[in-house]
Amino acid sequence: MRRRLDALIGTLLVLLVVVGASRWVDTTWRPVVVLQSLGPFVVVGLGLLTVGTVLLRRWWMLLPVLACAAVAWGMALPTFFAHTGSGEPNLTVMAANLDQGRANADQVMAAVRAHDVDVLVLTEATPDVIGRLDAAGLARLLGNRAGQARPGTFTGTMIFSRLPMTAVPEPSDAAPAHTPSLQPEVDLTVDGRPVRVKAAHPVAPLPGATDQWRAGLAALEHWKQGVPAGERLVLTGDFNASFGHPGFRALASGLVDAQRAAGLGWVRTWPVVGQRWPPFVALDHVLSRGLSVIDAGQVAFHGSDHFLVWAQYALD
Known part of the structure; x- marks a missing residue:
């Protein structure tokens, strides 16, 4: 024995x-x-x-x-252990994966209102769910938008904002084959100061797609390195990767993960699959540079296999 x-x-x-x-x-x-x-x-x-x-x-x-x-x-x-700032918050960013448009629009908008969101990044956005979100108040609350909704696919991504923003053209050396999903980026003006916001949604590491997944993370890291060092940025969305993956850690190096800064410990945003088992891994993140995290969290909502994530910032 x-x-x-x-x-x-x-x-x-x-x-x-x-x-x-x-x-x-x-x-x-x-x-x-x-x-x-x-x-x-x-x-x-x-x-x-x-x-x-x-x-x-x-x-x-x-x-x-x-x-x-x-x-x-x-x-x-x-x-x-939290290491958040103590300034007055002046920017709240939220990101949600809408699961090919199946998400409950009313619950997403309830979260937007509850956290007084300034910028909302939506991945797997379809025209149908954007219509339902607009009917639930999205167009009134966050009137500026960039990106594109696409029917019946994983690839539609949009950014919505109540703040003035300008879409940034995709660079000529971008490699869309690595990430078929749209990953729009915008320049915001927050209390007169610029902030670059980019949506992230590299492909999932499904069978036969892991090379593409790793290349997508590397492309986002290349984008990060191309943003001038003194420029404030927020990179958020469904990364299909966690801190257990070397490619994501390389991407997140030099950036602040809002959930980690808030001391939330074992953050779990996926998979949300009915009542069969709880989520166990964080694939959805809000990363930043040049901003001070005040608070952060995640919210469950029906119709998606992800939790949405949010972060509240004070500009340094």
Whole structure:
């Protein structure tokens, strides 16, 4: 019996270490890409394994289990501590994946009103859902718009704003083959100061599309590097990637993730699939530079497999 317990603990530890270590492997091999989404389970699993090892009094296994747990929890704990600013907020940004137009328009607009949103980024936008949103008050509240809604596809993306904004033309060296979805960007004026806002929606790492997914993240990183260092920017949407993916960490480097800045810990925005299981990974993000995060969060709404995300900023 003791040998079986030792073998079970050792096997579980090896499995958790393999999943955790996958976050440092920058690959497009889909099994690894999927494993990289499971990082939070490694932290929880190592915590439970530590408790189980103590209760079972398998003392010789406790040291390696504790060492791995300490590394995992040391990486996770900082995300539970807020480092937000204290200024007066003057910009609120929200992003929602509308799941090919199936989203409940009234609930999206209720969230827009509740958080007094200035800029709304909508991915997987179709003409039908934009019509329903306009009927629910979108056109009145956020009268400026850029981008395009497309019927029956994942590729429609739009930006709405109550603030003055100007659409930024797509650069001539853009690579739409990497990201068929529209990713519009606009220049805003917030209290007389400019802010660049870009929508993000690289393709999902589905079978046969992982190379395209990785290239889409790299294209967004290239875009970030092309924005002058002193310019304020917000990059938000459904990234189809989490901090467990090296490509997303490279993209987010030098930017502030609003949910992390707010100390929200294990943020989960996908998948929302009825009552069968809860969401477990954050694919939707609000990233920024040159702005101070005051607050952030996510909201569930019917008709989509994503939570929407929002962030409140004060301009530095």
